[in-house]
Amino acid sequence: MTPLDTAWLAAHPLPGPEADTDKNARGRVLVAGGSETVPGALRLTGEAGLRAGAGKLQLATVERVAIPLGVLVPEAAIFPLPANADGELGDDAGAALRGYLDRCDALVLGPGMGAKASAGPVLKAAIAEPRADLSLVLDAAVIAAAADHVADIQAHDGRIVLTPHPGEMARLMRCDEARVAADPAGLAQEAARRFNATVLLKGSETWIACPRKGLLHYPGGGPGLATGGSGDVLAGIIGGLMARGTGPRIAAAWGVWLHGEAGRLLAERVGPLGFLARELPGEIPRLLARPG
Known part of the structure; x- marks a missing residue:
């Protein structure tokens, strides 16, 4: 196990933009998910993507909230997706989403999707055709659906990141939560091998496992991060x-x-509890400029 600290970050730097870079060279991130119940979730995810340095942002969500979301996030292109009767992404949303994938370099799938979304069909469509120049983050409701698509995820040759919390990890690995609590590090490594993917088991402390790579451990950014939208x-x-x-x-x-460090900064300035998820992205550029 290796601690995830500033020494590790210094040894594994991010690719830096060239002086003459433009927004296309900095990459396009597509965030797909949301619902009529949680229409603002994609705002949080999308802004975080831009604050992390992506050049272009695209948001794909249920059609009835697409225009208000576009007004809320004027930096983004907005793509509507079909909804079901519960106001969640429906069975036809996967086919529509596939039509947008050639316009992005990274797909974040799942934020804001609830239990009544057609997570399985949407995930199946999104991962059906692996592409060497497309990376994916699978989050929230699609994590449980991923348990039925092991081979399809493996086919992406390590370009997928799964981000379960303990309850989602139990559903992903089809085990009880007691096993997750008893051996989070071992289970994260087992999941990484099973799916041939990077697995980030998040909680009060976080474990990051990747096939054929060492396990990383982050002790946590404080209890304030346990808030909706984080x-x-x-x-x-x-x-x-x-x-x-x-x-x-x-x-x-x-x-x-x-x-985690954005949470620490806000805890110092606002208080250990009570800061909002939407306040986190604003801390990212300063942390990127001077890690540690």
Whole structure:
């Protein structure tokens, strides 16, 4: 086990933009998910992607909230997706989403999706055709659906990051939560091998496992991060870093550190509890400029 600290980050730097870079060279991140119940989740994920340095942002969500989301996030292109009767992404959303994938370098799938979303069909469509120049973050409701698509995820040759919390990890690995609590590090490594993916088991402390790589451990950014929308921000940071050309393991590690340290900064300024998930992205550029 290796601690995820500033020494590790210094040894594994992010790709830096060239002086003459433009927004296309910095990559395009597409965030897909949301619902009529949680229409603002993609705002959190998308802003985090931009704050992490992605050049372009695209948001794909249920059609009835797409225009208000576009007004809320004027930096983003907005793509509507079909909804079901519960206001969640429906069965036809996967086919529509596939039509947008050639326009992005990284896909973040799942933020804001609830239990009544058609997570399985949407995930199946999104991962059906692996592409060497497309990385993915699978978050929230699609993590449980991933348990039925092991071979399809493996086919992406390590370009996928899974971000479960303990309950999602239990569903992903089809085990009880007691096993997750008893051996989080071992289970994260087992999941990474099973899916041939980077697995980020998040909680009060975070474990990052990747096949054929050492296990990373981050002790946590404080209890204030246990708030609604915090995970959406983390997924967006990782997606933004991957859109810039960062490999999945390094993007996951930097994402965890940036998210946790943003929580520490807000705890010092606002208080240990009570800061909001939407306040986290604003801390990222300063942390990127001067890690540690």
